[in-house]
Amino acid sequence: MHHLLHQTLLRSLTKPTPEELDFVIERIRAENPSVFHSDELTASTLGERVFINEPSSSVPMKAALFPRGPSNDQR
Incomplete structure (x- = not known):
């Protein structure tokens, strides 16, 4: 399960650029790797x-x- 902060970050990306999306994904991966396969x-x-x-x-x-x-x- 994503942390509340990570859920908020993902929801704030209404029309993200690929770079913005990559940045948020890498942040989540670093902070909570168990949510990724x-x-x-x-x-x-x-x-x-x-x-x-x-x-x-x-x-x-x-x-x-x-x-x-x-x-x-x-x-």
């Missing part, structure tokens, strides 16, 4: 994600609260 654990950690809406592509995940279907495909 590591190269060694990517396959296992990505498979533990739970989505609200099922992604439209086949991605590793544990579950989705709302499966894809005709009514959910309009995104």
Whole structure:
């Protein structure tokens, strides 16, 4: 989970430049590396994600609260 400060930083970026986004991501990575998938654990950690809406592509995940279907495909 992101710290409140990190959530606030991300929300403040309404129309970020790539440089601004990179800066904030690197700050969060330095201050809270556990919120990022590591190269060694990517396959296992990505498979533990739970989505609200099922992604439209086949991605590793544990579950989705709302499966894809005709009514959910309009995104």
